[in-house]
Amino acid sequence: MSDSTRHPDSCIFCRILEGKEEGTFVYRNSKASAFLDIHPLFEGHTLVIPNDHFVDISDVSEDTLAEVMKVAQIVSNLMIKNLHAEGINIMHSTGRPAGQTILHFHVHVLPRRTGDDTEFQRWWFSRSHRASRQELSSMVAKLLP
Numbered sequence: 001m002s003d004s005t006r007h008p009d010s011c012i013f014c015r016i017l018e019g020k021e022e023g024t025f026v027y028r029n030s031k032a033s034a035f036l037d038i039h040p041l042f043e044g045h046t047l048v049i050p051n052d053h054f055v056d057i058s059d060v061s062e063d064t065l066a067e068v069m070k071v072a073q074i075v076s077n078l079m080i081k082n083l084h085a086e087g088i089n090i091m092h093s094t095g096r097p098a099g100q101t102i103l104h105f106h107v108h109v110l111p112r113r114t115g116d117d118t119e120f121q122r123w124w125f126s127r128s129h130r131a132s133r134q135e136l137s138s139m140v141a142k143l144l145p
């Protein structure tokens with residue numbers, strides 16, 4: 001979507017990484033960091049971000065993406081072990097129509113527990129439908145012209 005640029009002063013996540021804004025860190029290494037979301041959707045909701053500024057899924061480099069997902073796995077295991085999470089959702093938004101509000105690539109790691117929000121599943125199934133084989137085939141033809 002756009003080239004990665006470094007703008008630590010205008011990006012809240014870059015400012016958190018540089019210690020200019022408060023962040024409650026769960027994990028940090030040389031390539032990626034994890035800190036608690038200030039608006040937790042579920043108890044323990046954590047964001048994992050690259051330490052370099054990338055905008056979105058198209059912008060982030062392949063090795064950085066792999067590192068972010070490695071850290072998401074580490075955080076998930078911490079949630080399962082120490083928060084007794086029974087399940088994990090990993091979510092990402094690219095672009096404003098998808099709900100991206102901070103233009104620094106990030107994934108949400110959401111610890112889930114039985115009965116914590118049945119609306120989530122209800123929403124998913126109310127929005128989706130069972131696709132026909134023909135529908136799936138024509139979609140593949142669009143994706144891979």
Ligand SMILES: [Zn+2]
Nearest residue numbers: 011014053104
């Ligand atoms: Zn940034």
